[in-house]
Amino acid sequence: MISLAAIQQGLSDFVALGGWVVALLLCVSVIAGAAVLWKLWHLASLRIGAHARLEAALDLWQAGQRGAARQSLAQARGPLAELTRRAMAASDPQALRSRLQTETEIQAACSEAGMRLLDAIAQTAPLVGLFGTVLGMIEAFQTLQSAGASVDPAQLAGGIWVALLTTALGLGIAMPVSLFLSFVESRIARESQSAALMIEALCGPALPESAPARAELNRAVQTAGE
Helix, strand or coil: CCCHHHHHHHHHHHHHHHCHHHHHHHHHHHHHHHHHHHHHHHHHHHCCCCCHHHHHHHHHHHCCCHHHHHHHHCCCCCHHHHHHHHHHHCCCHHHHHHHHHHHHHHHHHHHCCCHHHHHHHHHHHHHHHHHHHHHHHHHHHHHHHHHCCCCCHHHHHHHHHHHHHHHHHHHHHHHHHHHHHHHHHHHHHHHHHHHHHHHHHHHCCCCCCCHHHHHHHHHHHHHHHC
């Protein structure tokens, strides 16, 4: 089993090899990891993108099954579900369109917390790595110039690969953060769609039902009554 002292020594050697740019990128990677973990907790606490009960309750509401809709929504969690329960309890939900739009916009802004930090890391980490590579290449060619005719190709190649190390590290940080951002953005987009559906279901006219939709509604009513 690798000891803590061995890990510390390995990190020290790695930082000494790549210089202060590697140390900076390692700090950025720690910040990125902490931000990703916090954002996952944040999404779970807000129930972002998980609204199967809400959508079923809205279908019941549009079909005129108001009591069943409230009962189906009773077990749903999250700010959007709570806002929907408050709107359903109002005497005239159709008069609350502007208020509901404002509330959902506030919730959308809250769900985007931490996104700017992650986006900044995804964009800046490769640039910092490239900056370290440029500095390393400058140093390598300065060594080449000062060596004159007695150039050691191995020494030059070693300086170049060390310089490229910072670019690889920067890309290694940016790529998973970018993928995570795409995942979060898709969840937030689904949340916005659920909010828009909620507002239209409560404040807009009901759509005519097709036969498959009516059968699905009957199943939802039976599920809510169990």
